[in-house]
Amino acid sequence: MNFKRLALALCVTAACAQPTFAAETAAAAASQKPAAVKAVAQLSVTEAPFGKLPSGESTTLFTLTNANGVVVKATNYGGVITSMITPDKSGNMADIVLGFDNIDGYLKNKSYYGALIGRYGNRIGKAQFAIDGKTYNLDKNDSANHLHGGSKGFWAVLWDAKSFKTANSVGITLTHTSPDGDQGYPGNLKATVVYELTNNNEFTITYGATTDKPTHVNMTQHPYFNMVGKGSILNQELYINGSKYTPVDSGLIPTGELAPVAGTPFDFTKAHTIGQMIGQTNEQLKNGGGYDHNWVLNKKTADEWGLDARFSDPVSGRTLEVYSDEPGIQFYSGNFLEGKVEGKGVKFEYRGAICLEPQHYPDTPNKPKFPSTLLKPGEEYKSKIGFKFVAK
Numbered sequence: 001m002n003f004k005r006l007a008l009a010l011c012v013t014a015a016c017a018q019p020t021f022a023a024e025t026a027a028a029a030a031s032q033k034p035a036a037v038k039a040v041a042q043l044s045v046t047e048a049p050f051g052k053l054p055s056g057e058s059t060t061l062f063t064l065t066n067a068n069g070v071v072v073k074a075t076n077y078g079g080v081i082t083s084m085i086t087p088d089k090s091g092n093m094a095d096i097v098l099g100f101d102n103i104d105g106y107l108k109n110k111s112y113y114g115a116l117i118g119r120y121g122n123r124i125g126k127a128q129f130a131i132d133g134k135t136y137n138l139d140k141n142d143s144a145n146h147l148h149g150g151s152k153g154f155w156a157v158l159w160d161a162k163s164f165k166t167a168n169s170v171g172i173t174l175t176h177t178s179p180d181g182d183q184g185y186p187g188n189l190k191a192t193v194v195y196e197l198t199n200n201n202e203f204t205i206t207y208g209a210t211t212d213k214p215t216h217v218n219m220t221q222h223p224y225f226n227m228v229g230k231g232s233i234l235n236q237e238l239y240i241n242g243s244k245y246t247p248v249d250s251g252l253i254p255t256g257e258l259a260p261v262a263g264t265p266f267d268f269t270k271a272h273t274i275g276q277m278i279g280q281t282n283e284q285l286k287n288g289g290g291y292d293h294n295w296v297l298n299k300k301t302a303d304e305w306g307l308d309a310r311f312s313d314p315v316s317g318r319t320l321e322v323y324s325d326e327p328g329i330q331f332y333s334g335n336f337l338e339g340k341v342e343g344k345g346v347k348f349e350y351r352g353a354i355c356l357e358p359q360h361y362p363d364t365p366n367k368p369k370f371p372s373t374l375l376k377p378g379e380e381y382k383s384k385i386g387f388k389f390v391a392k
């Protein structure tokens with residue numbers, strides 16, 4: 001039962017001018033309902049205070065619930081997804097996203113937990129790029145490099161948010177204008193991002209943006225997933241639909257090479273546990289401190305919609321499928337988690353979660369051979385990620 005993209009779709013929100021998933025039949029959706037979750041849940045979206053920012057501004061937590069009892073929670077601060085509560089094959093629910101109960105946890109711990117990443121996901125080497133012969137210097141927030149849009153990137157700003165409800169879905173529309181020069185980027189960038197949870201157990205994120213000067217845009221999402229909800233992820237299984245990856249230097253900047261995964265610990269074309277080869281002696285694993293690399297997805301075009309990755313707990317069967325229309329996916333195996341931070345009653349242990357971030361390749365502005373991230377005035381940036389919650 002794969003996601004399908006429709007060329008023409010019924011749209012209810014601002015950023016919905018682009019294709020979306022086809023609705024599955026009611027029968028197919030019903031067959032997905034875990035046995036133990038009786039139909040007590042109702043499609044709903046609610047709002048609650050989530051705490052104040054140092055500026056005195058209030059943040060809000062939105063709770064999206066579908067008819068199968070699947071819950072996604074997100075806040076307007078950094079577009080952070082704080083929870084995804086999903087079933088296993090027996091219908092037992094677990095929260096598969098590391099996060100915090102209130103805004104203070106996110107203000108104290110700045111590892112992009114659950115966050116909406118922009119303007120640019122992952123690293124830009126030397127925090128610099130040139131457009132039309134002019135060099136732009138970006139915020140250096142990762143040694144000499146620029147990471148995840150800078151220290152005041154999209155993950156660290158308060159978005160305007162409005163909830164919506166349709167016959168088959170609930171969601172929120174987030175809007176934010178990043179001014180010319182923000183974090184060093186050229187152009188006033190108007191961004192709209194739509195989070196939508198459907199009764200088919202799909203959660204989609206639709207990104208849109210326009211600019212008034214040529215600039216680079218590469219938005220993604222940064223939830224830390226653990227398919228049990230706690231503990232190590234080393235015994236959880238991963239599949240990635242990528243036969244190549246982009247090797248990195250010791251600063252995690254791609255070398256520009258597209259290297260085959262076959263015969264290396266980077267081969268996830270057949271699902272296996274993350275722990276199976278992570279301990280091998282391998283220069284790339286050393287550079288990443290584990291997995292912290294971009295996979296080149298097996299797609300015919302850079303914007304083809306398809307299944308990028310599947311992450312599952314082989315014991316309970318709780319599974320996450322990641323879809324996108326992006327050419328790459330960053331798989332980060334939680335190598336910087338140290339077990340010192342705790343949120344929602346869970347210790348964030350070393351390799352206690354992974355991030356799967358569909359995106360264009362890191363450092364594309366400085367790698368002319370990578371699929372381009374340049375956005376010009378008059379063009380519309382469009383990109384979409386789909387998370388599908390299944391039980392196998």
Ligand code: GLA
Nearest residue numbers: 111112122292330332336355
């Ligand atoms: C990304 C990067 C990692 C790390 C995490 C956040 O996934 O690739 O190197 O910076 O974000 O800690």
